[in-house]
Amino acid sequence: MENQVLIDKFSAQFAAIQKNLNGKGESPFNKVRSDAMTHFERQGFPTPRHEEWKYSNLKKVLKKDYNFHVQSSLSEEEVKSMPLPNLYGNVLYFVNGVYQEEYSDIVSPTDKLKIMTFREAQEEIPELLEAHFSKHVNSEAEAFSALNTALANDGVVVYIADNQTLEEPIIMRMLGDVTSQDVGAIVRNLIIVGKNAEVKVAEAYRTIGDKASFTNAVTEIHVGQDARVDYYKVQNENDLSTHIGTTQVHQLDRSYFYAATFTINGGFVRNNLNIILDGEHIETFMYGLYIPNERQHVDNHSVVDHRKPNSVSNELYKGILMDHSTGVFNGKIFVREDAQKTNAYQNCRNVIVSKDATMNTKPQLEIWADDVKCSHGATTGQLNDEAIFYMQSRGIPREQAIRLQLRAFAEDVVSKIKIDSIHEYLEGMIIEKLGE
C-alpha cells in the first residue's frame, strides 16, 4: 500500500491511545473510535479515482515523513505572538494539534461555558458526548474523518449550556510549529451549543517556521433548538502546509448557523463543510473566500442537507486565483422528500488573475421535494478591463486599480465577520497578500 509509512504511524498512535484507556476501552466514546480505525484501515487514503477527490491529488503531500506529537520548543510568548489585534474573549491555544490548557484563557463563567478534554467530557457529560461525538461524521465513507475520529484524543469539547448567550467569542488558535521538522497534527474538537444558546467561534490556523505540516482537523458542531452560532475558520499556513479539514454541523429547529471559511494561505487545502438541517425554520449561511497564489491548491467541498420543511440555506464562495494556483469548489445541496418549502441558494464566484491559474467548480443539486426554491450559479472570469481603465482614467495606477478591485471583490465576505479581532486580522492579511 502506498503511504505505508504514514499509515504505520497512525496505527502506532492509535495503539498508544488504546494502551492508556485504563479499562475504558468499551465505553461508547472509545467504541466509536475503534470502529473508526477499522473504517480507516479498510479505506486507506483516497486517490483521484475517488469522485470526491478528482481534482485534489494527495499523492505528493502524503509522501512526507511527518512527525506527530512533536514537543514544541516555542515559548509561551512565541505561541501567543500570532498577530490577532485586540484579542478578546475565550482564547484557546493548540500547538501541533494538542490543546494547551496552561496557555489558554477562559473568561466566560463556567455555568455558561465549559471547556473539557475528551477524557474530562467522558466523566462530566457522558450522555452529551455519546449523543454528539461522531454522530454525523461519515467515517464509513470519508477516510480522513475516520482517521480523525480514531485518533481523537488531544482536542476539546466545548459546551455552551442551554439559554446562555456567550458575550465573549471563543477563539481557537491552532499553531503548527514547523521550525525544525515536518509536523503532523490530528485536531478534533466538538462544540455543543445548547437550546436557545448563542455563541461566536473562530478557528485560526497558522504555522511558525518553514518546514512542512500535515493537519487533519475535524470540528463537530451541534446547534440546539433556537440556538445561534457564528463560526469562522481562518487558514493562514505556510506554502508547505497540508490541511484537510471537516466541519460537521447538525442543526435543530429554528436555529441559525453562519459559517465563513477564509483560506488566506496554505499549500494544499481541503475544507469540507457539511451541514445537516435537521429541523424546521432553520437558517444556514455559508461564506467562503480563498486567495491562493504560487502553486497553492484550495479545495472547498460543501454539503447542505435539507431534511425537514421550511428552512433556508444560502451559500456564497469567492475565489481570487493567482500565479499557478488551483481551486476547487464542489457544492452539494440535498432537499429530501419531506423538506417542502425549502429555499436553498448557492453561488461560487471566481476571479482568475493569471493565465496559469485554474478553477474547477461543480454544483450538485439533488431535490426530491416538489415545492422548493433552489438556485445555483458558478462564474469564473477575469477582472473587468473596462473597470480598470475607468479607474486609470481617474488617475489611479493600473496595478492599484487591480488591487482595489480584488479587495472590493473580497470585501463583502470579510465585512460580515462579527469578531472584531478576526475581522481586523483578515483585513490585514488580505492586504498583505493582494498588496497595499
Added chain:
Amino acid sequence: MLKISDLKASVDGKLILNGINLEVKPGEVHAIMGPNGSGKSTLASVLAGRDEYVVEGGSVIYQGEDLFESAPEDRAAKGIFLAFQYPVEIPGVTTINFLKTAVNEIRKKNGQDPMDAASFLRMMREKSKLVKIDPELLKRSLNEGFSGGEKKRNEVFQMAMLEPTLGILDETDSGLDIDALRIVADGVNELRNEDRSFIVVTHYQRLLDYIVPDHVHVLYKGRIVKSGTKELAKELEEKGYDWIKAEVDNQVPA
C-alpha cells in the same frame, strides 16, 4: 493646449480615425458632432488612452508634450478627464473611497501631499451641490444600481472633484431626460473658466443649447468634414446629417 494633427487610429484592425486635425485653446469649448459610427467616441477614447485603440499615425500634443507617451493615469494627473458614455459599475468600491484614492494619486504625481480627510469631505460636499447629487449616493458602491441620470451626474461630479484642464464629455447627454440634462449642463458650465477647455462629443444638438460651444465640428468617416460655430449645430438639428454625408461622399477622392 491641445493640438491634434493628422490622427489616425484603429480598433481590431479597422481604421476608425482617418486624419483628424483639431486645435483646442485654453478656455474653449469644442463640440464634436456626427452620425453614428463616425468616430466621435473613438476620438474621446484615444485621447484618454483606452488600450483597445491603436494609434496608427499623426500626433497629439497636450501642453507641449506628446500625449501618447503617457499612461491613462498619467494623462489624468496632467489634467485630462474623460466623462464616460457608459460609466462602469464597480461593486465594493464606494464613490468616496474611489475619489479619495484618485485625488491623492493625482496629487502624489504632481508632487503634492495627500489631502486630509476634513478638507476632502468639505470639497465633496461643495462639489456634490454642483450637480445636485445626493451625498448618500456617494457612500454606495461606485455607480452600482445607479440610474442612467445618476451615473452621468456622478461623472460630472467626479470631473468637478478632479478639476481637470481638459474635460472630454463622451455623449454625456445620451439617456438623459431634459431635467437631468439641464443639471448636468449647469454643472459643466459652473466648471467653465478661461484655463479649462472642453471637448463635448454629442450626437444631438440639444445639449449644446445648454453648454454653448465656441466651435462645432462634424466628424464623418473618421475625419472632421465641417467646422463652424454653434450655428452649424442648429443647422444639423434642422437638416440632419444626410446633406453632409452626401457632400462628402460625392467628392471625388483626390
